[in-house]
Amino acid sequence: MDNRRKRGEESSDDSPMYSRLFIVCEKGLTKEHFEDAFNKFGTIEDIRMPRDHNTGESKGIAYIKFSKTSEAANAMEEMNLKVLPNSNRPLKVMVAGNRSDIQTDDHDDEKYRRIFINVAKTATEDMLQEHFSEFGHVESILIQRDRNSGESRGFAYIRYRKFSEAACAFENCERKYRAIFALPKGHNKRPETSFEFNINNLATSSANMRTSVLSLMKTRPGNYTRVNFMCSPYINQKQVEKLFDIIPGMVVCQFYVDLVRNCGKGTVSFTNPVSAAYAVEKLDRFEYPPGSHILVRPDNTKFDPKDNNFTKLPNAVSNLKNAISATTNADSPDLAQLAEAIAEASKLIKMATAGVSDDMIPNSNDLNYCSVKLPPTQPLADVDSPVAKRCFLVCKPQPPPLTILRDVFCRFGNLINVYTLPNKTVGYARYATVEAADNAMKSLHGAEICGVRMKVLEAEDEAPAKRMRYD
Structure with missing residues (x-):
């Protein structure tokens, strides 16, 4: 038959x-x-x-x-x-494995000899041995148990001597066990991303540092205890503090957003120069958040962690508001009081942000404004110029400000306009010459603008405008 x-x-x-x-x-x-x-x-x-x-x-x-x-x-x-x-x-x-898969594993590989079963929490190895030995020679039985209580977690692994014995158990054991072939260890584990690898490596290194600070002081000497940093403007104070707190010895973290350059800046103070040097070594150019980088530089200026001018800013702002209100409502405004309030607030802001100036951190164009070197600014093309070529822009998680995009894309010449679609992460740059569009794509594809990773691709030709129909 x-x-x-x-x-x-x-x-x-x-x-x-x-x-x-x-x-x-x-x-x-x-x-x-x-x-x-x-x-x-x-x-x-x-x-x-x-x-x-x-x-x-x-x-x-x-x-x-x-x-x-x-x-x-x-x-x-x-x-x-x-x-x-x-x-x-x-x-x-x-x-x-399937119709077109070729397995190179040896035919007696463990993954063909091991089955996974569900068991009652009262089941024992002897009980499982008695039942599953009917199907062949059982080499081992492993009931998974809680590490603390020792109680069964409700499943177990059974390994046979041969593939055919495991297959027989898989097909013929009691249905309550719901047997399946066990996958190799780590088979279904999601691959670790480069960002996860970096953050895990950083945490491990810092944990090791806590146990060997004295030895590190010999190998990483430094004469500063404070560092300056520049980062993406889309993260907040709490996230920055958590990142730097991985390094042992952090005392205080100051952070603000530079609205002019659209980037985050701040300072972090440590209890010892070893920790500060370690922060520069490990966190400079670190990818955080994913797709952007943080820049960390030593600060050699003297600084007292207890003298935190940020804590005095609310009072200065309150005094300034009161002075403005009094001046507005008064018949004869006290201009001297207003000038004094403005001077106090300006002084505290300057003192609080001292140490994070552009003199101590490389030009923000090198990191947050644009990660690639840009040519000089060039004038825009006439708005009515014919479009020779368009660039398609993908900017995630959100587009940079349009003023920044215009400044970046106009540097390649003959830019008609650049825009992003409402509530979308895509946009277009329209050029009057093909050469200018090609140069923009070549230079800006993969670059970071204000901490946002950009894709700059060739866009399809624009559809011709529909003519209005008249009856």
């Missing part, structure tokens, strides 16, 4: 798991040869032998799909390294 099903009666998807075999063979073998040799192991659902598209010759590989995992397991264990009639080359039989 022919045990092979017609191709199309049933889906040839790999269900159940590991029921498809991948075979390396001699090119002269045919489907009939495989059907005759493998038919005895069970129901063959599909045999596929890929061929070269140009010559039509067999590639020397074959896929055989069985109806059960145990059938595929028995066939693999029996036929691996066997020589078929009319052939001089032994077969290499392996498990294939």
